[in-house]
Amino acid sequence: MLPSQPQDRHLGAPGPSGGGGGGGDELIRTYKGWKGDNVFCFGGRLVFGPDARTILITIFLITAPVTIFCVFVGRKFIDDYPHHRGVSVLAIAVGLNLLDLVFLFLTSGRDPGIIPRNLYPPEPDSNGEPRLAHTPTQTRLPRTKEMLVNGITVKIKYCDTCMLYRPPRASHCSICDNCVEKFDHHCPWLGQCIGLRNYRFYFMFVLCSALLCIYVHVFCWIYVKRIMNGEKISIWKALIKTPASIALILYSFVSVWFVGGLTGFHLYLIGTNQSTYENFRYRYDRHENPFNKGIVGNFMEVFCTKVPLSKNSFRAKVPKEPAIPPRIVNGAMSSPSLQKVSHDIEMGRKPVWHETVEEELGDLEKDMETTVTSRDLSRMLPPEESEGRGIMHSRESSRGRRGGSWEFSSRVNEDLRARDESVSIRVGEDSSESSGNVASR
Numbered sequence: 001m002l003p004s005q006p007q008d009r010h011l012g013a014p015g016p017s018g019g020g021g022g023g024g025d026e027l028i029r030t031y032k033g034w035k036g037d038n039v040f041c042f043g044g045r046l047v048f049g050p051d052a053r054t055i056l057i058t059i060f061l062i063t064a065p066v067t068i069f070c071v072f073v074g075r076k077f078i079d080d081y082p083h084h085r086g087v088s089v090l091a092i093a094v095g096l097n098l099l100d101l102v103f104l105f106l107t108s109g110r111d112p113g114i115i116p117r118n119l120y121p122p123e124p125d126s127n128g129e130p131r132l133a134h135t136p137t138q139t140r141l142p143r144t145k146e147m148l149v150n151g152i153t154v155k156i157k158y159c160d161t162c163m164l165y166r167p168p169r170a171s172h173c174s175i176c177d178n179c180v181e182k183f184d185h186h187c188p189w190l191g192q193c194i195g196l197r198n199y200r201f202y203f204m205f206v207l208c209s210a211l212l213c214i215y216v217h218v219f220c221w222i223y224v225k226r227i228m229n230g231e232k233i234s235i236w237k238a239l240i241k242t243p244a245s246i247a248l249i250l251y252s253f254v255s256v257w258f259v260g261g262l263t264g265f266h267l268y269l270i271g272t273n274q275s276t277y278e279n280f281r282y283r284y285d286r287h288e289n290p291f292n293k294g295i296v297g298n299f300m301e302v303f304c305t306k307v308p309l310s311k312n313s314f315r316a317k318v319p320k321e322p323a324i325p326p327r328i329v330n331g332a333m334s335s336p337s338l339q340k341v342s343h344d345i346e347m348g349r350k351p352v353w354h355e356t357v358e359e360e361l362g363d364l365e366k367d368m369e370t371t372v373t374s375r376d377l378s379r380m381l382p383p384e385e386s387e388g389r390g391i392m393h394s395r396e397s398s399r400g401r402r403g404g405s406w407e408f409s410s411r412v413n414e415d416l417r418a419r420d421e422s423v424s425i426r427v428g429e430d431s432s433e434s435s436g437n438v439a440s441r
Contacts, residue, residue, distance in 0.1 A: 026319065026320045027317040027318065027319060027320070028317065028318065028320050029043070029044055029314070029315055029316070029317060029318075030044065030312065030313060030314050030315065030316050030317075030318050031043075031044035031047070031314040031315065032044075033318070033320065034314070035117060035177070036114070036176055036177045036178040037049070037050040037175070037176055037177045038050065038176055038178070039052045040314065041109075043315060044314035044315045045314075045315070046109040046110075047109065047110065047111055047314060048108055048109060048191055048192060049108075049175060049176050049186065049190075049191040049192045049193060050175060050176065050191075051175070051188060051191040052108070052191040052192075053191065054188055054189060054190075054191045055104070055108055055189075055190060055191050057189075058104065058189045058190065059101065059104070062097060062100055062101065062104075062209065062212070063097060063101075065216060065248060065251055065252070066093055066094070066096075066097040066212070066216070068244055068247070068248060069093055069216050069219070069220070069244075069248055070090055070093060070094065071244075072242070072244035072245075073219065073220055073223050073242070073244060073245055073248065074089050074090040074093055074219070075090065076223060077089045077090075077219075077223070078090070080226065089219060092215065093212075093215060093216065093219075096208060096211060096212045096215060097212060099208050100205060100208040100209055100212055103201050103202075103204045103205035103208055104190065104205050106198065106201040106205075107187075107190050107192060107194070107198045107201040107202045107205055108187075108190040108191055108192040108198075109192075110197060110198055110201075110310075111197055111198075111310040111312055111314075112180050112192060112193040112194060112195035112196070112197055112198045113180050113181035113182060113183075113193075113195035113196035113197040113198075113308070113310075113311075114176075114178045114179070114180055114181075114193075114195075114310075114311070114312055115162065115164065115166070115167070115170060115178070115179040115180065115181060115311065116311055116312055117161075117162040117163060117164070117179075118162065118163040118164045119163075120163065121141065121163040122141065122163070122164065122165065123141070141158055142158070143157065143158055144156065144157050144158070145158075145165055147168070149168055149290040149291070150290045150291070151290075152287075152288060152290035154168050154290060156168060159172050159179050161177065161179075162178070162179045164179070166179055167181060168291075169181070169182045169183070169275065169278070169291070170182065170183055171183035171277055173186050173193045175193075176192075176193050178193070180193045180195040180196070181195055181196040181197075181308075182195050182196035182199070182275060183195050183275065183277055184199055184202075184275040184276045184277060185275075185276040185277060187202065190202070190205075194276075196308060197307055197308060197310065199302065200302050200303055200307075203263075203266050203270070203302070206259055206262050206263050206266065207263050209255075209259040210256060210259040210260045210262075210263045213252040213255045213256040213259060213260070214252070214256060214260075216248055216252045217248070217249060217252035217253060217256065220245040220248045220249045220252070221245075221249065223242065223245055224238050224239060224242060224245055225238075227241055227242060270298055270299055270302050271295045271298055271299070272284075272289065272292060272298070273289060273291045273292045273293060273298040273301070274289065
């Protein structure tokens with residue numbers, strides 16, 4: 001089974017005293033020191049993805065057509081239907097619009113199920129189970145581990161960024177830079193990951209959007225039909241008399257294919273207990289789905305269960321994170337952040353630090369060689385039998401690193417200082433010889 005991990009080893013998890021730190025450590029809100037790419041509002045009460053500005057576009061695409069419908073189409077029904085039935089046409093349109101916006105904010109403004117990062121990478125103990133520590137180790141963590149879910153073996157994968165083994169169905173979002181439980185996808189229209197804690201609200205948002213499109217589309221045609229019957233004209237002349245209806249009919253027709261198709265697709269996913277990510281990865285084409293509980297059970301799991309509590313307390317006060325001490329790997333010092341593997345199995349990766357360090361190191365080596373060889377070679381370099389040995393020393397000293405950590409050796413400074421002294425001595429001898437020759441003449 002997946003090993004339990006102490007809460008005090010997680011970022012964003014409140015400590016035993018309610019998130020406060022001890023001693024004289026500086027305390028900050030968790031969201032201020034958050035390592036992901038999330039955007040926080042109202043003091044950490046709302047959490048969005050890094051592309052949260054697209055929510056404004058989504059709100060406009062929903063609200064603008066409804067406003068046009070109410071002004072140019074809906075209000076025409078107020079006088080046409082008795083007993084205030086015309087008012088109900090407007091009320092339903094406005095109600096669906098408001099409900100859609102509520103589900104939008106419930107989806108985009110909450111923690112989707114972010115798994116707190118570990119402060120230190122887990123290390124295998126004598127039993128082979130990972131434990132959280134920062135003691136020296138010479139054993140590399142396995143990329144995957146196996147665990148049983150409903151009698152079926154499931155592989156869990158290690159995340160280099162969050163330094164933890166992801167629970168089943170979790171994945172790392174490369175946009176938000178967080179591991180998310182039951183990761184479905186990252187929605188660019190909502191600027192948020194869709195996961196365990198907001199999936200039901202996301203589905204209701206898509207469903208309400210589809211119903212709103214159908215509602216507007218149908219009543220626009222009803223209004224066009226009433227114009228045709230009232231004035232005894234053809235459909236084309238009736239459409240010309242209400243350009244707003246033409247625009248809304250076209251807009252809602254195109255939109256309903258998008259949100260309607262998305263609603264049908266997620267109904268299939270819910271019925272089979274899959275996520276979008278799992279479906280696109282074809283995980284269950286040839287294997288039995290260990291999470292499938294039947295159609296009724298799957299729908300009950302999504303809509304009739306309590307939303308799990310967030311594992312993060314973004315407003316909790318925690319000590320400012322200290323610098324992570326280096327680890328010893330194969331006898332050399334190495335920072336945990338420099339040990340990322342050059343590829344990520346799940347969602348791609350960002351450039352890792354050790355590649356940048358190697359590029360900078362190459363530039364420094366070239367600078368060192370240029371500094372040595374740019375001076376007067378007849379005075380600076382040793383005899384031919386030892387020529388190149390000093391250069392090798394400088395190259396070796398500039399590469400004073402193993403396993404990802406590097407530092408310049410003091411031999412470089414001593415070598416350069418000795419050569420500078422020899423240059424000054426030789427210059428003094430030459431000047432004394434030249435002055436003596438002038439005096440003799």
